[in-house]
Structure formats: structure tokens, C-alpha cells
Amino acid sequence: MRKSCAGSLPAETTSHETHTQPGLCPACGAMGVSVSIQTVQAMAAISLRWLRPTSYQFCRTPHCPVVYYRVDDAQTLTVDQVRERVYQKETAQSDVFICYCFRYRASDLRQATAAEYEAIIADIRAGIAAGQCACELRNPQGSCCLGNVYRALRDKG
């Protein structure tokens, strides 16, 4: 290899590195929650060759386009790079899933009466008790949806 080749390469630079603190979303600066690589592998709409075999962070900020990011090299997967629509990013949409395992949409909760809401929660709980949930593979946040379900109920007033 000719030495001049190396000379013509763009100089390695760190100027594009983000200045956020470790652990924070490189796009919005909020603290994400840790998700396992299995969740990212299940959700990624890009070649899994691009993923690193370590954990990623999940960004919950509604208007931030980043769904997953890595803390050490700021790699990101945005909403258009995941296979599932993300509840946290589309909370106001009625047709987005809130419970990905048992297929409840945000609209199901929004339109539910108090009794129907209770029935939905009972159904989700029964599914969890029966070991039928697969949150780490089906829910983009990689964990149980119940916290979001209760929060949606509280927000409903």
C-alpha cells in the first residue's frame, strides 16, 4: 500500500462525538432504561450485523426519534429502524399497542369503562401468571407493559 493513500484519508477526528454524559440519549439527552440485546435483536429493522452483543438503552422521550442507543459509541436505532411502533413515541395515537403480548391498543384503554379497564388489567395479569407474556421480545421497552397501563389509567382521570 502506498503511503500517500493513508495521507489522503480523512483525518480521524473526535469532533463529531456527542457531549452528553454517559448513559444519556445522544439525541434528547434524557436518561434511558437498559434493555437486553435480545430485545434490540427482536425489534431491529436493520441488519443484525450492525448490532453489538451488549446491552442497549431504550429512550422513552415521546418526541425523540431515537428508540435504542448505545452509551459507549452513541450508535442509535431510530423509530424507522425498528419493526414495531413504539408506544412511548406515539402515546397519543389510538392504534399503537400498549400491551404487545396480549394485543391491547391505546384506544382499547382510552375507550374502556372502569369495568372494562379492570377486565383488561385482569387479562394481562392472568397472561403474566400463566407465563404467556414475552415482553423482552415483543415490547420495544423490553419489559412488562403494566406500568404503562396503570399510567394511562391515571392519566385518563
Ligand SMILES: [Zn+2]
Ligand atoms: Zn432520546
